């Protein structure tokens with residue numbers, strides 16, 4: 225089976241004290257991860273090392289950065305490089321979240337560079353894609369997402385694309401409490417997989433986890449994650465509450 229992933233995106237929330245407490249509550253919870261299931265905590269840069277310490281070597285649990293620079297190193301004040309993340313032992317990085325695209329002008333082209341550099345340094349990208357509300361209302365979501373994949377991913381070799389995780393996050397469902405229905409999620413995530421099949425073949429596309437993100441909660445995770453092409457979730461608000469996120473982890477397909 226493909227990997228099933230419960231990924232938290234804490235975004236720009238929590239003090240270090242709150243962050244450690246949250247991570248401790250998750251790590252110490254009686255969670256019985258199956259071999260193909262994993263949990264990834266996407267934390268703010270300054271918390272990477274301290275949260276990694278809390279996570280320790282607990283099997284199946286990883287820490288992710290929420291962003292990285294498209295530059296290698298040098299005079300780029302305020303940036304954090306792939307090499308820095310690698311040197312901390314970080315294994316996952318979220319790339320192309322819609323908030324980065326919208327508020328920090330990250331284009332599909334810049335995101336292609338970020339994917340390259342992440343892969344060069346052995347990081348697993350969680351590549352986000354998804355359409356805004358007006359595109360969904362015009363029923364153009366498939367073409368919109370296909371374009372994001374084409375412009376950011378399709379320069380990658382089959383070997384490299386096999387290393388990534390995709391997160392489909394419709395912008396209209398992020399932080400709004402408005403979740404895509406499980407049918408909507410399944411439909412477009414099956415489309416994403418079929419696009420990847422056309423480009424890379426079924427063996428590759430069937431191996432890539434495609435997560436759903438956008439108002440995932442404990443009370444809708446089982447239904448969403450139960451869909452054939454939904455391999456877990458990228459969770460914002462609900463990942464800040466230990467009991468909610470633990471229930472979401474426990475909703476992964478076994």
Ligand SMILES: O=C(CO)COP(=O)(O)O
Nearest residue numbers: 233398399438439460461
């Ligand atoms: O953006 C998200 C995860 O990256 C989703 O956020 P919410 O779960 O708060 O809607």
